[in-house]
Amino acid sequence: MGCGRVGASLARSIQRSGNDVAVIDLEESAFRRLGTAFAGRTVTGVGFDRDNLVAAGIEGAYGFAAVSSGDNSNILAARVARETFGVENVVARIYDPGRAEIYQRLGIPTVGTVKWTSDQILRRLVPEGHVPEYTDPTGAVILAEVAVSLDWVGHRLADLEAASGGRVAFLTRLGKGLIVGSDHVYQEGDLVHLILPRNGVAHAEHILASPPPAP
Numbered sequence: 001m002g003c004g005r006v007g008a009s010l011a012r013s014i015q016r017s018g019n020d021v022a023v024i025d026l027e028e029s030a031f032r033r034l035g036t037a038f039a040g041r042t043v044t045g046v047g048f049d050r051d052n053l054v055a056a057g058i059e060g061a062y063g064f065a066a067v068s069s070g071d072n073s074n075i076l077a078a079r080v081a082r083e084t085f086g087v088e089n090v091v092a093r094i095y096d097p098g099r100a101e102i103y104q105r106l107g108i109p110t111v112g113t114v115k116w117t118s119d120q121i122l123r124r125l126v127p128e129g130h131v132p133e134y135t136d137p138t139g140a141v142i143l144a145e146v147a148v149s150l151d152w153v154g155h156r157l158a159d160l161e162a163a164s165g166g167r168v169a170f171l172t173r174l175g176k177g178l179i180v181g182s183d184h185v186y187q188e189g190d191l192v193h194l195i196l197p198r199n200g201v202a203h204a205e206h207i208l209a210s211p212p213p214a215p
Contacts, residue, residue, distance in 0.1 A: 001025075001047030001077045002068030006093065008033035010065060015040055022056035025068075048077035050084065063089035071095050078108045089147055139198060143169055146194050146204055148186065151211035158182035163213065164204035166194035 003011070003025035011034060014021045022041035025031065031042045045052040047068060058064065064081035066074035071094050078092040092108050134143035152160060157168045157180060171178045172191035186192070196204055 001064070001066045001074070002093075003027075003030040003033055003042075004067070004069060005033065007065075007067045008035075010067060011040060012038065019062075020057075022061075024052055024056050046073075048073060048080050050080065053077075053080065053085065058085045058087065061085070061087050063087065063091075065091050065093075067093040075108060082108065088150060133193065135198075141195065142198050142201065143193060143195055144201055145172075146192055146201075146208055148190070148192050148208045149211060150188060152186050152208065153188050155186055155212055156182065157184050157186060159212065160186060160192065160208060163207050164194065164196075165200050166196040166204050169193045169195050 001007070001024045003023050007023060007025070008030075011021050011023050015038065020040065022043065023031065023034065024043045024045065024047040026044070026046065028042075028044045031038075031044075034040075034042070041056060043052050043056045045055075047053075047066065058081060061081075064078065064087045066077040066081075068074055068077075074092040074094065078090045081087045082090045090108060133145060135141070146164070146166070148160065161167055161182065168180060168182075170193050171180050171184075172193070173187065173189070192208070194204060
């Protein structure tokens with residue numbers, strides 16, 4: 001939601017990574033920022049309106065980014081995407097840092113404008129092929145934020161590590177970094193940062209995006 005400079009750049013990046021993307025904006029003229037090569041869907045209207053979200057394909061969406069110019073619109077749209085349509089990977093752009101922490105506690109990951117980058121948003125939306133948070137000098141080991149299905153809620157981090165082949169470096173919980181042990185339990189809203197061999201990222205993403213294997 002939102003086709004300003006940020007939204008248009010994000011939409012183009014998602015499309016270049018091989019994913020389908022739809023953009024909602026109040027002003028039809030805003031879609032000019034997408035350029036002539038953009039092949040995604042555009043919907044003119046209010047971004048938190050349910051009919052507009054359905055028209056944009058929210059019912060089959062992997063992720064939703066609210067990046068309009070209004071904090072209230074962004075958080076409302078993000079909550080509708082999460083709570084009404086069940087989209088797990090949701091992020092809202094927030095201008096007011098005081099509000100950002102409050103919204104983070106509601107389970108909506110937020111990115112402030114000062115530290116905003118497309119990589120931060122993409123790590124929360126694109127299931128595979130995102131830019132790692134850290135790569136060692138040899139390129140063999142990376143630190144990556146990996147999306148985890150809500151079906152893993154209540155499972156120990158040791159279970160996530162055993163299934164994914166990675167090591168949990170830390171969690172982001174309620175907007176704050178948290179160093180954890182293997183006995184800690186994954187909670188809804190946690191952002192999981194894994195240390196992985198580069199060639200194991202796709203496998204880890206696939207495993208953790210799916211329900212835990214049967215015991």
